[in-house]
């Protein structure tokens with residue numbers, strides 16, 4: 355096995371001296387909008403499997419005649435599931451090209467006009483200029499810029515809005531089928547980009563968005579006998595928003611990033627990591643509710659205590675659920691990855707509980723990627 359776990363750069367924003375003031379202060383992730391083939395059924399999946407609560411809806415009944423959108427939420431995690439109602443529509447085109455996937459990563463800001471101006475002056479391509487939406491609950495200002503592939507970043511300014519989601523959406527007062535599992539917020543969202551494109555996107559997040567390099571991993575960190583990838587983690591000024599960017603690297607067989615690019619039809623969001631305070635409870639509930647997770651072999655757990663030292667959670671319980679553990683000099687973290695949530699091997703989720711560690715589980719890369727490769731092999735894509 356060719357995996358080498360040597361030291362990679364750990365560049366926490368609060369360890370580094372900022373060269374310039376944060377020109378784009380982000381208050382966090384406002385929501386993530388998915389374009390899907392059937393939003394009604396997708397919303398059902400996120401409610402009954404991931405336990406999210408339906409809080410708002412927009413569609414023909416609310417005056418939005420070309421598409422339907424369901425807003426589901428748990429903790430601060432908010433997803434919008436949008437489908438086109440007719441074939442000739444940008445949402446339908448997106449689904450045709452990519453299958454179900456993330457279209458917009460919406461970022462909460464205090465001043466959307468300023469965020470859009472700062473980004474476009476620094477070279478971002480504008481997707482939509484600042485627009486004010488109003489209803490009886492107040493006003494929201496939205497503006498979007500292009501990110502990797504067909505993905506966009508939308509700046510959301512909602513300090514003068516008190517409705518359920520956005521103007522045009524009606525509130526859903528009660529969701530009888532939501533089954534919460536303890537999800538708190540988005541820890542990070544990973545983008546897969548094409549061969550040799552990682553550094554261009556790292557440069558985009560630095561130059562256009564004011565992010566900084568937080569950690570990086572090269573193909574010596576992230577390679578198995580068969581496939582490899584490289585990754586750089588970008589973080590915004592206050593560290594609330596973290597975007598690791600992956601690109602494929604040469605290996606003996608097809609990289610998992612290449613498989614994603616082939617089936618997604620280009621760059622896009624690979625996984626969304628959702629934080630919990632109690633991963634044993636969250637994952638056991640998700641499994642009961644039908645969410646499928648990657649499994650690692652028994653040998654991972656026989657070597658675990660030697661690798662990570664003493665941890666609070668019984669290793670037997672972690673093995674039963676398939677939860678992985680990694681440690682750095684600040685503490686440890688527990689994580690697990692779902693299988694892709696579409697038939698295409700594209701978007702999946704990570705459930706993560708941090709206990710001091712701010713890392714991304716480098717010690718788990720080998721076991722994890724071998725698990726992914728077993729699945730690639732089963733799909734005939736390795």
Ligand code: FE2
Nearest residue numbers: 544625627704
């Ligand atoms: Fe992750």
